[in-house]
Structures are given as C-alpha cells and as structure tokens.
Amino acid sequence: MKIVKIINIYFKFLHLINFDKHRDFRKILIKQNASKKEDLYDYGEGMFYQSIPPIKLVGLRDTKRRAKKLKLDYYLKDKIVLDIGTNIGAIPLSVKNYKECIGIDHNCDVINIARKVSDYLVIKNIKFICGDFLKYDFQSKFQVILSLANHSTFDNGINDTEYYFEKICEILDQNGILILESHSPLYEKTSSYLNLVKVLQNNFDIIENGIYEFGNYYDKNRRFHILKKK
Numbered sequence: 001m002k003i004v005k006i007i008n009i010y011f012k013f014l015h016l017i018n019f020d021k022h023r024d025f026r027k028i029l030i031k032q033n034a035s036k037k038e039d040l041y042d043y044g045e046g047m048f049y050q051s052i053p054p055i056k057l058v059g060l061r062d063t064k065r066r067a068k069k070l071k072l073d074y075y076l077k078d079k080i081v082l083d084i085g086t087n088i089g090a091i092p093l094s095v096k097n098y099k100e101c102i103g104i105d106h107n108c109d110v111i112n113i114a115r116k117v118s119d120y121l122v123i124k125n126i127k128f129i130c131g132d133f134l135k136y137d138f139q140s141k142f143q144v145i146l147s148l149a150n151h152s153t154f155d156n157g158i159n160d161t162e163y164y165f166e167k168i169c170e171i172l173d174q175n176g177i178l179i180l181e182s183h184s185p186l187y188e189k190t191s192s193y194l195n196l197v198k199v200l201q202n203n204f205d206i207i208e209n210g211i212y213e214f215g216n217y218y219d220k221n222r223r224f225h226i227l228k229k230k
C-alpha cells in the first residue's frame, strides 16, 4: 500500500495548489478526516476513497467516470435511491437528479464527512445514515439500489453476501434497478463475481453490463451489471 500513500501525498498537494472557491472547505474536510473517531477502515488510506467533483475533492476512485460509465444520470433520474456503503457519499453528492436518496454506511466518520458536504452544497433530498445495512430497518422500498463494490467488504462489515442480496431483493421495488459493481479483479476473481451475477439472474434480468477501462488500479477492469428485478 506504499504507492497509495504516495498518491495521497500528491492528492493533498493538489488540494493545496488548487485555488478555487472550494479550497477552504476542502481544508476543513481534510482536517476532519485526519481526526477520525471510529476504529474502522475508511478505504481512503489517509485521504479520501472517492473523489467529489462538485467540490473538486480528489480521491482514489474516479466518481465522474464511474457515474458516466454506469449512466447514473439516466438510471437515477427522479427515482427513490439507496446507496449501500456510501462512504463519503460521493456518488449521490455528485449525481443529484434523483427524487430522494439515502446513503448508508456503518462508519460514522465517513458519514459525517458526507453530511458536511451535503450541507455545504445545500442538497435537501438526500439523507445520510450511520448504520449497518444488514440490520437497518428501512421503512419503505427503493426504485434504484446502488451496490458498488459492497457485496462483501474488506472490513468484514458485509460478510454474508447471500443475506446481503436477499435484503436488497426485499427492499427493492418490483421492476426496480440494482446497479452492481465488482471489486477490483486484484481482490475478487472475475469468475466469482460472474457466478454471483448468475445466481442473481433467478430474481433479476440483466439490462446492461461492462468493464471499467479507465483510471488507476482502483477502478480499472472492474465489471458492472445493471439488473432489473423480475
């Protein structure tokens, strides 16, 4: 992970030399990120896991290119959306044309950053919950669910993938859309991911699928599927 630390030093430098109107706010976020309270892995390796384009925050994952590849502007438009394991909320803080969105993450440090950014950008139709997706009692169903690199997690927060997808099925509307992204093939065999999708086809039809051909090794070669609940 040494190379990631070097990338993050470079990212910190980028924040400092970028004199746009969000510079002071990014400095506040960097300070907040450095004073974490949780004893949980945040995936950012000292900086941020995700970039947030509206405030020019750089991160290890390229939010703009992910959103474009997954056609989120199209799939989220006017929908009621859930983002599982939202991290610092970069996806719903960047693609904002949904009707309502909930972002949930069990790490309160990343959720506090997401909340700070949504206040700063004055986004009213989003709610960030610090909670365990597997245990949380959602009061209503969703039209679109984002499961981006979340069906099993390195921090062991999601360790029962079968139950994870059962719960998704329960809280997704009929004909609802599940947007599924794999882990990097460096950590998840492509065959394992494709087997998961095969099982999901009992309850879902595949609308589209593809591979990320962009970015650094965090993004590159990940697979994704857009699935519609039968």
Ligand SMILES: C[S@@+](CC[C@H](N)C(=O)[O-])C[C@H]1O[C@@H](n2cnc3c(N)ncnc32)[C@H](O)[C@@H]1O
Pocket (backbone or CB within 6 Å): 041, 042, 043, 050, 061, 084, 085, 086, 087, 088, 104, 105, 106, 107, 110, 131, 132, 133, 134, 147, 148, 149, 150, 153, 155, 156, 157, 158
């Ligand atoms: C690999 S990261 C993916 C983040 C985001 N979905 C993305 O792709 O940009 C996994 C995220 O899931 C969160 N997480 C792990 N277990 C969780 C659980 N049981 N409930 C909610 N969030 C969880 C972690 O804190 C982390 O932010």
